[in-house]
Amino acid sequence: MSSSLWWQFWQLAFVIAVSSFALIAVLVAIRGFSDLRDLIRLLKREQQTPPAPHQD
Amino acid sequence: MNFTVLDWSIVVLYLGLSMAAGLYGQRYISGVADFLVAGRGIGLFLGISTLAATEIGTITFMYYAELGYKTGFASFINGLIAGGVMIMIGRTGFVIKRLRELELMTIPEYFERRYSRRLRVLTGVLVATGGILNMGVFLKIEGTFLAIISGIPLEHLKAVMTGILLLELAYTVLGGMVSVVITDFIQFVALSAGALIVTALSIHAAGWQKMHDAVFNTMGTGGFDPIMAPQYGWEFIAFQILFWMAINTCWQTTAMRTFSTRDSAVSQRVFMWTGFIYLGRGMLPMLWGIAALAMLGPGHDSLNAMPIMLGRILPSGLRGIVVAGMLAATMSVNSSYLLGWSSIIAQDIVNPLRRQALSSRAQVALNRIANVFVSLFVMFWGLWYTLPGPAYFYLNITATIFVGGSFVAIVGGLYWKRANVAGGYAAMLGGAAGAFAFFFLKWPASRAGFGAFALAFAGLVAGSFLGGRSHDARRLQNL
Numbered sequence: 001m002s003s004s005l006w007w008q009f010w011q012l013a014f015v016i017a018v019s020s021f022a023l024i025a026v027l028v029a030i031r032g033f034s035d036l037r038d039l040i041r042l043l044k045r046e047q048q049t050p051p052a053p054h055q056d
Numbered sequence: 057m058n059f060t061v062l063d064w065s066i067v068v069l070y071l072g073l074s075m076a077a078g079l080y081g082q083r084y085i086s087g088v089a090d091f092l093v094a095g096r097g098i099g100l101f102l103g104i105s106t107l108a109a110t111e112i113g114t115i116t117f118m119y120y121a122e123l124g125y126k127t128g129f130a131s132f133i134n135g136l137i138a139g140g141v142m143i144m145i146g147r148t149g150f151v152i153k154r155l156r157e158l159e160l161m162t163i164p165e166y167f168e169r170r171y172s173r174r175l176r177v178l179t180g181v182l183v184a185t186g187g188i189l190n191m192g193v194f195l196k197i198e199g200t201f202l203a204i205i206s207g208i209p210l211e212h213l214k215a216v217m218t219g220i221l222l223l224e225l226a227y228t229v230l231g232g233m234v235s236v237v238i239t240d241f242i243q244f245v246a247l248s249a250g251a252l253i254v255t256a257l258s259i260h261a262a263g264w265q266k267m268h269d270a271v272f273n274t275m276g277t278g279g280f281d282p283i284m285a286p287q288y289g290w291e292f293i294a295f296q297i298l299f300w301m302a303i304n305t306c307w308q309t310t311a312m313r314t315f316s317t318r319d320s321a322v323s324q325r326v327f328m329w330t331g332f333i334y335l336g337r338g339m340l341p342m343l344w345g346i347a348a349l350a351m352l353g354p355g356h357d358s359l360n361a362m363p364i365m366l367g368r369i370l371p372s373g374l375r376g377i378v379v380a381g382m383l384a385a386t387m388s389v390n391s392s393y394l395l396g397w398s399s400i401i402a403q404d405i406v407n408p409l410r411r412q413a414l415s416s417r418a419q420v421a422l423n424r425i426a427n428v429f430v431s432l433f434v435m436f437w438g439l440w441y442t443l444p445g446p447a448y449f450y451l452n453i454t455a456t457i458f459v460g461g462s463f464v465a466i467v468g469g470l471y472w473k474r475a476n477v478a479g480g481y482a483a484m485l486g487g488a489a490g491a492f493a494f495f496f497l498k499w500p501a502s503r504a505g506f507g508a509f510a511l512a513f514a515g516l517v518a519g520s521f522l523g524g525r526s527h528d529a530r531r532l533q534n535l
Contacts, residue, residue: 021336025248
């Protein structure tokens with residue numbers, strides 16, 4: 001593969017990389033907060049449940 | 057000093073927010089499973105943010121920018137392999153699906169389930185050695201970046217970096233994985249904004265065509281073609297594919313995210329989408345390095361060229377936002393790595409060697425003590441050690457001390473019934489021996505790395521055939 005073909009290839013790869021990075025970052029920023037709320041809810045529920053006898 | 061009052065205010069505000077969120081997590085720690093794997097309650101988007109934030113740090117930006125500066129667009133092959141392999145693992149569930157189903161907390165724990173307790177301890181020693189040596193150079197490189205970009209004299213920066221390490225340590229010790237996951241979410245958003253701003257500014261300042269010309273004039277065809285580039289070639293590409301398969305499945309800080317997800321299906325989706333982020337994780341900073349080449353020319357210190365370029369192009373205000381983003385990246389990586397490597401010392405070296413297992417509460421305390429120990433080591437190693445070459449190769453090889461052997465032993469353990477304890481030992485020791493050839497025999501990184509995987513594979517096969525009857529693999533299948 002010649003250097004100009006590699007150059008075309010890397011430009012395309014870079015466009016895919018930067019656009020998917022930006023898109024997923026925005027999605028995570030919007031949707032991650034509800035995941036965080038679910039996690040806190042789960043941990044709170046766990047704290048309120050008494051431990052099974054064989055556990056610490 | 058490049059920083060204005062506005063820049064400092066942004067950075068201090070960010071640090072305050074991050075600390076408050078981190079300290080908030082400690083109230084939800086009621087046992088070792090919360091401390092190490094956040095109660096296994098992480099969903100898709102939080103999983104992506106914590107995995108990406110853990111593996112994207114200032115250190116990542118620095119070593120990838122160095123590769124861009126030294127090897128041009130051919131360096132993109134590293135980002136392509138890292139992302140492509142992760143997408144493939146997410147799609148197929150290769151290794152991670154079964155590991156998640158086993159409800160582990162650390163990688164060496166698998167070795168006790170599949171092989172033996174002693175092999176777990178040996179693996180723990182190798183994982184802790186490789187991981188802590190790997191993390192040992194972070195502070196120095198991150199410190200250099202922050203010194204150059206903010207204009208702080210280097211002698212003050214050691215104090216600043218120590219302060220940052222203490223902040224990370226405070227919330228990691230208190231809140232473990234819960235705090236790390238909460239801060240990772242904030243840090244991922246901040247670091248993504250910082251990375252995208254820097255990318256846009258670098259392209260604007262250096263010019264797309266000028267970057268092409270700078271690479272072509274400095275490196276010729278080798279600056280574009282990874283097969284022709286003297287630092288790469290087929291041997292390196294083959295090693296990188298193996299290396300990233302191993303890192304994405306067996307690297308403790310990555311594996312802790314696999315173990316922390318709600319179930320194996322979520323963990324596969326987390327890997328697939330984070331794989332796309334990994335393409336940018338590599339290519340974005342490599343482009344900054346190429347922009348530095350176009351703007352500064354060759355002949356600069358390769359590791360420092362990118363921050364020097366950023367120090368010139370970032371306007372006030374934006375500089376504060378970018379540094380806050382980079383601090384976010386630094387803190388998310390360091391806190392996760394602190395937790396990851398100290399969990400190995402506590403769970404896989406100290407705890408299994410005791411006659412009586414520690415209670416869950418005592419395990420949390422032991423993990424906290426290990427956090428402090430790892431922090432102290434990292435601080436002193438960073439000040440003392442000088443890198444033998446490009447940072448990326450050093451980091452690859454310190455990782456290979458254990459990932460070569462553990463990847464082979466885990467794949468063998470999961471997919472080959474014949475794999476046994478002797479094979480497990482031979483794989484771990486063979487993998488470590490190959491990696492040490494880089495330090496003591498001065499082998500090139502790709503040869504030493506490839507040799508580590510080859511020795512580990514040969515060790516597993518030979519040990520399993522010569523080592524007698526297999527350990528009872530049904531224990532795993534029945535889980």
